[in-house]
Amino acid sequence: MYKARAYSAASAASPLALDTIPRRETTERDVQIEILFCGVCHSDLHTVRDEWNSVMPTVYPCVPGHEIVGRITRVGSAVTKFKPGDLAGVGCLVDSDHTCPSCQSNLEQFCPDATFTYNSPDKHQAAPVTYGGYSESIVVDERFVLHVPATLDLAGVAPLLCAGITTYSPIRRWGDIRGKKAGVVGLGGLGHMGVKFARAFGAQVVVFTTSPGKKEDALRLGAHEVIVSTNAEEMQQHAGTFDFILDTIAADHDINAYLNMLGRDGTITLVGAPEKPLEVSAFALLFGRRSLSGSIIGGIAETQEMLDFCGQHNITADVEVIPIQKINEAYERLLKSDVKYRFSIDMASLKG
Ligand code: NAP
Ligand code: ZN
Numbered sequence: 455m456y457k458a459r460a461y462s463a464a465s466a467a468s469p470l471a472l473d474t475i476p477r478r479e480t481t482e483r484d485v486q487i488e489i490l491f492c493g494v495c496h497s498d499l500h501t502v503r504d505e506w507n508s509v510m511p512t513v514y515p516c517v518p519g520h521e522i523v524g525r526i527t528r529v530g531s532a533v534t535k536f537k538p539g540d541l542a543g544v545g546c547l548v549d550s551d552h553t554c555p556s557c558q559s560n561l562e563q564f565c566p567d568a569t570f571t572y573n574s575p576d577k578h579q580a581a582p583v584t585y586g587g588y589s590e591s592i593v594v595d596e597r598f599v600l601h602v603p604a605t606l607d608l609a610g611v612a613p614l615l616c617a618g619i620t621t622y623s624p625i626r627r628w629g630d631i632r633g634k635k636a637g638v639v640g641l642g643g644l645g646h647m648g649v650k651f652a653r654a655f656g657a658q659v660v661v662f663t664t665s666p667g668k669k670e671d672a673l674r675l676g677a678h679e680v681i682v683s684t685n686a687e688e689m690q691q692h693a694g695t696f697d698f699i700l701d702t703i704a705a706d707h708d709i710n711a712y713l714n715m716l717g718r719d720g721t722i723t724l725v726g727a728p729e730k731p732l733e734v735s736a737f738a739l740l741f742g743r744r745s746l747s748g749s750i751i752g753g754i755a756e757t758q759e760m761l762d763f764c765g766q767h768n769i770t771a772d773v774e775v776i777p778i779q780k781i782n783e784a785y786e787r788l789l790k791s792d793v794k795y796r797f798s799i800d801m802a803s804l805k806g
Contacts, residue, residue: 470518510573535596614770624749635657
């Protein structure tokens with residue numbers, strides 16, 4: 455066991471503050487990573503404030519962060535994929551049982567024994583729960599570590615490890631989206647990646663936003679059209695016309711308004727995870743034989759596929775790089791939808 459500097463929250467009501475946490479020594483299959491950048495996901499905020507208490511209560515101290523990019527500093531004796539000095543990425547998963555049907559289908563995110571990067575029981579018992587990437591280093595089984603394209607800007611790569619795969623996976627799963635009308639609801643961290651991927655796969659991309667000020671950015675990011683969702687007239691014009699909608703909203707909202715945007719057999723996939731249940735009107739589904747589904751991150755192989763795709767197509771997140779000392783301010787800005795379009799923490803700030 456060794457000690458690492460980190461930012462943690464002591465309770466749901468506490469701000470994040472400097473702390474020292476235990477990390478395990480590298481075992482045979484582990485790599486140790488010096489963290490360079492860590493993206494700030496809205497899930498970090500939900501977890502720190504215990505907003506998902508009914509599903510996944512938060513254990514304190516809580517060290518969030520699951521959009522990790524860094525450099526390998528040490529490898530265990532059985533490690534084959536990495537060597538010291540390599541760039542590496544870690545997303546939301548750090549372990550699974552490797553034997554269940556989901557693991558065998560490369561869908562480790564659905565393994566009943568999956569270990570998430572933070573707030574999951576720590577099988578290595580370095581601490582009661584796993585601690586995430588708001589830290590100077592992390593030790594991870596190499597099977598959950600990704601290769602990062604060296605050509606991309608690392609601050610903008612970090613968010614691909616969650617926001618990237620979470621939007622890439624459901625768009626790919628939908629099928630051949632070329633020429634289809636695809637909506638992305640909410641232009642935040644996930645949403646702006648959804649726009650980039652939907653556009654890269656050839657969809658006719660429409661952004662739904664509550665922030666009229668994001669209109670130009672949405673078009674620059676790849677949208678063909680933008681709908682201000684608070685404008686009933688604009689919404690009505692597009693009713694019944696969408697093939698697919700990706701809903702990334704982090705807060706309570708009227709899902710029926712978006713179901714009514716779908717055409718026959720259209721699908722909404724929820725990736726946003728609001729604290730409170732959504733209220734679905736049966737009629738919004740019945741008319742048009744519409745579907746409402748959900749999706750959570752992606753498996754390790756698909757995450758690597760997404761990173762390779764980003765390397766080939768020069769895709770990264772649009773980031774505002776912040777020092778770790780600004781993290782509490784960043785959370786307040788997330789709550790006001792004031793982020794363009796992902797905060798990425800420069801972890802060098804943790805040393806100073
Ligand atoms: P984010 O950066 O805060 O973006 C969320 C966006 O939703 C905002 O920028 C805003 O966009 C819109 N929005 C916020 N409040 C709204 C409201 N009351 N009504 C309508 N729109 C609202 O958050 P994120 O990091 O992208 O995460 C989004 C959600 O996905 C969170 O709940 C997070 O926990 C969840 N998540 C899920 C997965 C998964 O695997 N399924 C992975 C990561 C995150 P506009 O300003 O454009 O309206
Ligand atoms: Zn996330």
